[in-house]
Amino acid sequence: MSGWAQWEPWAVGGVIAVLVAGFIARALFSDRARGRPRCHRCGYDFEGVEGLTCPECGWTARTPRDLLRTRRHWFKAIVGVTLLVLAAALIRLHAAGGNPLLVVPDRIMIALLPIDPTAGGTEIGPIADELRRRLLAEELDESEVESLFARIASGDDGAPPGSEAWRARYGGLVDAWRSRFVRPGDPEAKVLLSIPPRLEVEVPASWPTTRAVPVELDFEDWWPIGTEAMVELRWQGQDPITVPPMIRIGFRNRASVGRPHGFELPPANTWPEPAILEATVRPRFVDSERLRLAEDGIDVPEGDDTITELVPPPPFTSMPAAVAITTVDRPLDLDLPSIAAWVGDGGADEAVRRIFAPGLRRWDGTRRPFAIRFDVQQAAEKLFKDVLFGLVVELVEVDADGRESVHRRSRIWLPGGPGPNGYWRSRWGISEEDGDALHRAFDPTPGSRWFMRIRGDEELARLALASVVNQGGDPAAFTRWWSGTVERPLRTTEETRRPFIRRWFHPDGVRRPDAP
Known part of the structure; x- marks a missing residue:
């Protein structure tokens, strides 16, 4: 205007x-x-x-x-x-x-939140939207912010904390406030950490009931930005003391790519009835100032006295555990098509090499500075319209005596050929790496060389078949999986942009490729 x-x-x-x-x-x-x-x-x-x-x-x-x-x-x-x-x-x-x-006083607006009419029960209502504006404009005083967060933490009869209705009514307010840095001592941090996350598990609508079921795990949380959590997943009712978790994974709510984590559940014919997954979530709050510096490529040692407000990450047992549950829809039985191994040809091998042409990147000065880039559009050629790719990618050092050592191993899977949006969505697991050794790829020792080895893997290729089902494709159209092996020189790039922050990690630390 x-x-x-x-x-x-x-x-x-x-x-x-x-x-x-x-x-x-x-x-x-x-x-x-x-x-x-x-x-x-x-x-x-x-x-x-x-x-x-x-x-x-x-x-x-x-x-x-x-x-x-x-x-x-x-x-x-x-x-x-x-x-x-x-x-x-x-x-x-x-x-x-x-x-x-706009003319309604702040405290009356807060009191009216439980009757805020959300759109279809899924989108933020007008009262919450106006309160969000006032939060971002810093128009609420300290006591009003405290009152608002008390309301958010308790929810209401129709919107218990963490539910879909709570997400629609209160989630936008939390997102608005946590976009600022919230430190561990702030009262808002304790309130946000008390809100249970929403557990989301995507299962193929159809899958053989006798085979392990590929699923994708994701969380929606309202914790302060910079929170990490250790997640253990079991069927509801299983004793956490005597029954080991089906998966134990670390989650970080500030990441460069907000992708789900892929893993496998037992065959559907062994699931309990009803099939309810329960996640025990143990969060820890990572100092936001340290995280901001890390994003800028600055690694602050734990003992650095020049920035006194920085603290090392606390253990996962430092905060009370939260529990999130979700009901998993049992997939319909499906006869998977038989897929034959296809070793490929010259054109296919060259396309696979082009997928990983960007090579290895390094952000010097950060704790885990390495990541590989890959271009999945190279697999969208019509040549691969019936091919599944399950790729094990290894970064190999050959020393002066000709001995090979694998210092990084990544696993990636995707369907080939044109997908729903021009190409199919890819998925990848948590990489294993030897960080100390990978630095040598940027400054090779005399007589040594580095290369990238990409080889096909049938089990990973079958995970790609689940991706076809999840993305609405026809699994019967895929009859081959690429079983070849190719090598290419390792390209290295020093990055000066914001470092790559991983969303999922092993809670016990980075695993080495040579670990048993």
């Missing part, structure tokens, strides 16, 4: 204010006696009337001076003041886009 459109409501409001103010002044000050005695109630002319009682209405003056006082028309004045207040409110609304909630 600019020019006259910006000033129009205020100009119109000024004119209205002057007119109404004149009306109020006239009601209170214009009806003067001007030396002629009259009834103060009805205005009857007292000229020639004996006594102080009005023969018209019966009003009696206390003294003769009362007959000469200015008459105040209070009803008209009250009407004028009411019109002035209403006009001011309407003008303010018009200037602000017509939102009536």
Whole structure:
């Protein structure tokens, strides 16, 4: 809004204010006696009337001076003041886009949150949206923020914390506030960490009931940015002391890529009824200032006294565990097509090499500075329309004596050929690496060389078949999996941009490729 459109409501409001103010002044000050005695109630002319009682209405003056006082028309004045207040409110609304909630006090807005009408129960409602605006504009004082977060943490009868209804009503407010740095000592941090995450598990709609089921695990959380968590997944009702988890994984809510984690559940014919997965989540809050510096490529040693507010990450047992559950839909039984090994040809091998042409990147100065880049669009050629790719990617060092050592191993799977959006979505697991050795790839020792080895893997290729089902494709269209092996020189790149932050990690630390 600019020019006259910006000033129009205020100009119109000024004119209205002057007119109404004149009306109020006239009601209170214009009806003067001007030396002629009259009834103060009805205005009857007292000229020639004996006594102080009005023969018209019966009003009696206390003294003769009362007959000469200015008459105040209070009803008209009250009407004028009411019109002035209403006009001011309407003008303010018009200037602000017509939102009536702008004039509602903060504490009343907070009290009204439980009745906020969310759109279809899934999208933020008008009250929460206005409170979110006030949060971002820092219009709430400290006590109001505390009151708001107490309401968010407790939810309401129709929206318990962590539910879909709670997410719609309160989730947008949390996202608005946690976008700022929240430190461990802040009262908001404790409130946010008390909110259980939403567990999301995607299972193929159809899959053989006798085979392990590929699934994708994801979380939606409202913790402070910079929170990490250790997640253990079991069937609901299993004893966590005697039954080991089906998966134990680390989760980080600030990551470069918000992808789910792929793993396998037991065959569907062994699932309990109902099939409810329970995740025991043990969060820990990582100092946000340290995280910000890490994003800028600055590694601050734990003992560095120059930045006294930095603290090392606490253990996963430092905070109470939360529990998140979800019901898993049992897939329909499906006869998977048989897929034949296809060693490929010259064109296929060259396309696979091009997928990993970007090579290895390094962000010097960070704790885990390495990542490989890959271009999955190279697998979208029509040549691969019936091919599944399960790829084991190894970074190999050959020393002066010709001995090979694998210092990084990654696993990637994807369907080949044109996909729903031009190419199929890829998935990958947590890489194993020897970080100390990988630095040598950027400064090879004399007589040594580095290369990348890519080989096909049937089990990973079958995970790609589950990706076809999840993305709405026809698994029967895929009849081959690439079983070849190719090598290419390792390209290395020093990065100066923001480091790659992984969403999923092993809670016990990075695993080495040579570990048993």
